[in-house]
Amino acid sequence: MCKKSYLLLIVVLLTTFFLNFSAYSQLANRYEIRIPTVPGYVLLKCDLHTHTVFSDGLVWPTIRIQEAWHEGLDVIALSDHIEYLPFKDDIKVDYHRPFQIASPVAAALNITLIQAAEITRSEPPGHLNAIFLKDVNSLNTPDYNDALKAAFDQGAFIFWNHPGWKQPNNKSVWYDTQEEFLKKGWLHGIEVVNGNTYDPIAHQWCIEKNLTLLGNSDIHNPIGMDYELQNRKHRPMTLVLAENSSIESIKAALFARRTVIYLENNLIGDAKYLKPIFDNSIQIKYPEIEIKGKNRNVIQIQNNSDLDYELVPNGQTDEVSVEKVVLFAGKTSLLHLKGVSDTAIGEKNIQLPFTVQNLWIAPEKGLPVEINVKIKFVPTK
Amino acid sequence: MCKKSYLLLIVVLLTTFFLNFSAYSQLANRYEIRIPTVPGYVLLKCDLHTHTVFSDGLVWPTIRIQEAWHEGLDVIALSDHIEYLPFKDDIKVDYHRPFQIASPVAAALNITLIQAAEITRSEPPGHLNAIFLKDVNSLNTPDYNDALKAAFDQGAFIFWNHPGWKQPNNKSVWYDTQEEFLKKGWLHGIEVVNGNTYDPIAHQWCIEKNLTLLGNSDIHNPIGMDYELQNRKHRPMTLVLAENSSIESIKAALFARRTVIYLENNLIGDAKYLKPIFDNSIQIKYPEIEIKGKNRNVIQIQNNSDLDYELVPNGQTDEVSVEKVVLFAGKTSLLHLKGVSDTAIGEKNIQLPFTVQNLWIAPEKGLPVEINVKIKFVPTK
Amino acid sequence: MCKKSYLLLIVVLLTTFFLNFSAYSQLANRYEIRIPTVPGYVLLKCDLHTHTVFSDGLVWPTIRIQEAWHEGLDVIALSDHIEYLPFKDDIKVDYHRPFQIASPVAAALNITLIQAAEITRSEPPGHLNAIFLKDVNSLNTPDYNDALKAAFDQGAFIFWNHPGWKQPNNKSVWYDTQEEFLKKGWLHGIEVVNGNTYDPIAHQWCIEKNLTLLGNSDIHNPIGMDYELQNRKHRPMTLVLAENSSIESIKAALFARRTVIYLENNLIGDAKYLKPIFDNSIQIKYPEIEIKGKNRNVIQIQNNSDLDYELVPNGQTDEVSVEKVVLFAGKTSLLHLKGVSDTAIGEKNIQLPFTVQNLWIAPEKGLPVEINVKIKFVPTK
C-alpha cells in the first residue's frame, strides 16, 4: 500500500472514530474497574487474546480498542490467527494491518496496544499466542517449531491457549510437545481462563511448573454480544501487576508471573497477590463492638471493590461464633457474631478466620483471611 | 471467486455462527417487541439502512443479522455505500458480497434480508437508499441520475436519507433536484428518523407530498455500542404494515405508505395506524366505578405494549376532571378522576378525552384518544 | 371506638392513600405477572400469610394492600398472630382491626382481602393459619384444640405454617398432633414454601396425604426490603386456580387443592396444572426445519411467561440429538438440534423429550414435556 492511501485511511478512521463518540453513545464513557492494586505495582487490566475480521473475528480492528476503553481495560492484544483466514477471499492478508489500523485510535484513548498473533495448529501443540512481536510474517511457516522459534527470537511472551479445547472430555493433556517447548523456553504461560471457561488442570500446571496465569476473552463477536456489559458483566481479563504502565514493564511483569485472572466474580492467582487485593478492598467501619453473654452483634464491613466477596468461617474462635457472609461490591455488609459464653468478660482483640471462596489460590481452594475486631465482652450471669 | 471456495466460506460462516450461540451468550435469545398490529396486517419491524465493513461499517455482514434477530427485528437491509469505500485497500470491492455473506445466517434465523445500496452524493441530491435491488453494480455510475434511473428500472423503493445532514443549521432543504426526482417517480419516501434524530421538516413533507415515513438506524458500529439494549433501549425502526411477511408484501406496503416509525418511546405515523395500535395496547380493567360528590376515584388501565403512553387531558368533561397519567409499558397504571359536583347522581358512560403525547401524527401534534368509562355518581348533598 | 371516629378514620386513610399515589411513585403502577392459566380456571396470585403492626409486622395494614397491588397480586390475607403481640403496649389489641383498616383500600384497588389469623404455639402443633374467618376473637383460647375447632366451625381453611421451623436440623416432623388434626378435618394444607424457603418433606406430605400446597411470604418488613422488586424479584405466592375470582370460588379451589406455588423462578405443583401452564407459555415459531445429515439447525421457541424455563433432554430420539436450553422469559430462544445420520431422508414429526427442571412435580422431580417439531431430513451421502 502506498504511503498516501495509508495516511488517508488514518484520517478516515479518525473521522469515523470521533463521529462515533456522540454525546449519548455508550462509547462516550468508560467503566472504571475497581480492584485495588498490590502495593508497589500498578494493576493493569489486560485482554491478550482477541480477533478481528483480519482472521475470523467479526469486527474491524478499531472496534476492539473502543470496546476495551469502554469496558475499563488498559491493555489489549489483537491476536489474529496466522493460519486460519476464512475471510481471505474478501480481505487481503497482511498480518500487520490490524495493529496498524487500530494504533491511532489506541493512542487517542491511551489504550496500550500489543502486537500479537495466534499460532493455530491441531493439538499438540494446539493454539499459542505470541505477544510483543515485531515481525509477524516470520511466524507464517509450515513447521510450528519454526514459528515458535521465530517468536522466541523476537523476545515474545508465548502462552498456550485453551489447552482443553477439542481434547477428550475437554480435559487438558500435557503432551511431550509442551514439555519440549517448556525446556526450550518457548512456553511462558497458559490460559487458565478462556472466555468464561476455567481450566483447573491448567491452573494446577501453572502452579507446579511456574508458568504465568492468563485469562483472556478470545473474543470474536462484538464484545457486547457475549457479555451483558450494561448489567455489569465483564469479559475475563488478566490483571498484570507492573512497575509502571509501559510496554516493557508489562512484558517484565508477565515473565515474572505477576498476574491475577479476573473471571466473573472471581480472582485467580497467588495468595501473595490476592491477599493484599482483598485487604485493600475492605474497611471495618466500627471495629470495636460489645457482646453481652451469648447475644449477637454485628460488624459493618465496607467493600470498595467491584467484587462480591463470599466469606465462610474457617474454623471458629473460643470467644465468638460467626456465620458466612457476602461482602457486596461497593456496599457495606453486616457480619454477625454471637457470644459463646455467658460469663466472658473484658476486651479482646480477635482474629476471625475466614476463607474467601471466590478468590482461588489453587483449584477448589479459597484464600484464607482474617477479620480483626476488638470485642468488649459483658457477662450476663 | 470460484464456486468451491464460496461453499467453503458458507460452511465456515455457519460454523462460526453456530459456535457463537453458546448457552449463555446474548445471541441465544431474542427480545420480542410488543406493539400490537393494525387489524388486517402483520406488523414487521424493519431497519432499512445499515452498514458493514464492505463500506464504512465496522462489523462483518453476518453480525447485522444476528443483531437484528437478537433485538427483535424481522427485516433488515444492508445498504453499504456505493461511492464511499474507506476500507477498499483491505477489502475487495464487490457490491453483492454483504448480501451473499449474510444470506445463509438470515435464512437460518428467519430474518428477511433485503438487497440494498446507498447512493452517496453531496446535497443535492444527498444520500438515497435504493432497496429491493437485483443488480447493485448498475448503480455505480458517475451521474447520480443514471444511478437513480437504474434503481427505478429494477423496481426499487427509493428514499432520501437524513435530509438535514450537512444542511445549514441541520435544516432540511427541498431542492429542485428532489422535486425532479418526485416527478419522475424516483423518490418514494424520506427518513424522518435517522439514528435517534427526528426531522420535523421531513415529517411535514411526507404528509404533504404523500411520501412514505421511514426511521432507520444507519448503524455503523456494533449495535450494542450505540444502544443500551440491556436497558431496553432500541434502535429506531420502520414498522411496516404488510399483508403478509413476504418480500413482495413488504415492498407493496412501503409503496402504499403503510409505515409507522418507532423512535425511543415514540411512534410516528398516520392516526389511522396509531389509533388502533394504541387501542389494542390498553385494557381498562374495571371500567365501572363509583364517584361520590367531589371525591376522587381511580381507573386501572393495563398497557400490554412496550411503550409508556403519556396521556394529557384534552379538555375536560362536565362530570369529572382528570389528570395527566403515564400508562407504563407492560404494567397497570392508575388514572385519577375527581367528581365536579356534589349533587351528581346516576350512571353515565363517559368518553374521557386525552392526547397521547408520544404518538405523533404530525410535528408537535399528539394523537387524540378517548378512554371510555362508566361512572355511577352518588351525591354527597 | 364510636362510629364517628371510625368513619373519620376511613376518610383519613383514603386521603393518605390517594395522596400517596403521586404520578412518579412506584405505587402508581402495578407489575402484571405473566403466567398463563389452566383452561377452565382463572389463575389468582395470592399471599395468604402476612403481618402488620397489629402483631409483629412492621407496617400499617393499608401498606400490605398497596404492596400487593403494586406487585401484581390479586388476593391477600392479613394473618396477624393471636398470641404474639409484642407491640401491645403501644397498639390496642383488636383482632379485626387490620381487616377493617385495610378493607376500603382493598376495595378501591380491587384486591380481594381475606380475614385471617395465625395460631401461634410451640411445635407441636406449631403455627397454623386459619383463613376465611368470621370471628377471630373465638380463636383466642388457652387450648389450641379449642382455637382450631373454632376455626373449623367457621368453615375456615386451615394450613400448617413453615413446619420445619425450630425443628431439629430444620427438618419437618409429623407429630401425632398433626395426625389428629388431619383426622378431625382441621388441617387442609401445608406451607411447602415460606419466605424463600422450600420444604421438600412438606412437599412429599402434601402429595401423600392429599393436602393443599401453599407458598406464602410471611412478610413482616415492608415487602421491598426483602424482595428486590425493581430487579423483578417477587415474593413467593400461591397461585390459586379458581372458577372465578369470588371469595367463595377461591375457598373452593383451596379445598380442592387447585394450587401451584410460585417460588423465585420455579413453579411447584401437580403435573396436571404445570403441564398446561408450560404448554400455554411457549410457542414454536417455525416448527418445520431442515437438517442435512449430521449438521445442526435451530428451532425458535418464544416464551410469553415470566419464568425462564430450564429444559434438559430426557433421553434422545433416533433422528436428532438435542442439548439443554433455557427458554428465557418474554423472549425467543434457540433450541439446537443435530442430525445423527448421514443418510436420513424424508419428513418426520418428532416429539423431543425434555424435563423442565424448574417446574417441580415432586421433590427433585421436574416436569416431563415434549417439544413437537417437523424435520425434513436431507442425506449428505
Next chain:
Amino acid sequence: MCKKSYLLLIVVLLTTFFLNFSAYSQLANRYEIRIPTVPGYVLLKCDLHTHTVFSDGLVWPTIRIQEAWHEGLDVIALSDHIEYLPFKDDIKVDYHRPFQIASPVAAALNITLIQAAEITRSEPPGHLNAIFLKDVNSLNTPDYNDALKAAFDQGAFIFWNHPGWKQPNNKSVWYDTQEEFLKKGWLHGIEVVNGNTYDPIAHQWCIEKNLTLLGNSDIHNPIGMDYELQNRKHRPMTLVLAENSSIESIKAALFARRTVIYLENNLIGDAKYLKPIFDNSIQIKYPEIEIKGKNRNVIQIQNNSDLDYELVPNGQTDEVSVEKVVLFAGKTSLLHLKGVSDTAIGEKNIQLPFTVQNLWIAPEKGLPVEINVKIKFVPTK
C-alpha cells in the same frame, strides 16, 4: 410504662431486627453514597423529616432506621406530628415512643437518631420541624407561639417545612408570622426541598435571609415505595458539613448553615461548598494533549462521585472550542476539544470555563468551574 415491659420490648425489637437481617435480604447491605467532602469537615447524609405510625406514617419506627442504614444515611430524625394523629384510636399517644423504640436499632447500626417533632398548623405559620428536642410534650400547646418558644428554650434547631404547600399556586408566601419568628430567633432554616419538590422561592429566601438550606424526604410510606432504590434513585437529603459526627457537631453545623441539599441528580448550596465537592469528584486522567490545527482531540475525565455532572461551556477560549459534556457517575467520560486556528503552535495551560448545570448555587444558576488542561498546538499550515 413500667421498666420491665420496656426491657422486654427492647429484646423483642432486637430479635425482630436481627431476624430480619437474613443473608439475602436487602437489609443485609448498605449503599455507600459517594460524594466527596469539603476539606475540614465530615459530610453527613441526613434526613431530618420522617414519619412513623405514631402520627400518620405507615411504618414502625425501627423500619426508619433500617431504611436509613440501607440507603447510606448517617443521621435521621423521626419527626411525627404533634397535632395530627389519625391512628390515635389504635395507637396510644406518647410523643417520645418513636425515639425510644428506634434507639436500640440506631445504636446497633451506628445511625445517629435525633429527637424531633413536627408542629402542624395551618399556614401561617404552617408546619415547622423542631429537632434536637429534649421534652417533646412541652410543644403540645394550643398556641403555636408557645410551642415554638418551648422548642427554642430547649435549644432546638427549627425549620419551616414545605412553605409552598397549600399556598396559592403552590407559591411560598412570607407572612408576617415568619418575619416575627425570624426576629425572635425561632426560625433557622427552610425546606427548599421536600420530597422531590424543589422550591426556588424558599431557596432565594435562604440566600437573602441567611437561613439554612434543608432537603428532606417527609416520608410516610416505606421508603422503597416512593424511591426506586434498586435503580439507584434516592430520597432527598441534607448533607451536613460537620466537624465530626457527634450530635453537637451536627447541631453546630446546622446553625452555621453548612449544608448542601442532595436532590435526585442535583446538589443545591453555596458555591464555597459545591466547588470543592466538584473538584474532589473529578480527575483529569491525561491532562496533556496535542491538537493539530483545527482538528479535534479528547480529554478523559474520571468522576468518582455518584452524580452525573452536566457541563456546558461558559464562554469559549481563544485557543480551542469545547462542547457540552456529561461526566457520568463512577465513569470516565470524554471532553471534546477542537482547535480554532491552523497556525497555533506551542504548549499552553488553558482553563476551560464551564457551568455545571446540576449544581445550583441559586435558583436557575449553575456552578461555574474550570477544567485545567495543557495543550500542545501543532500547526497544519
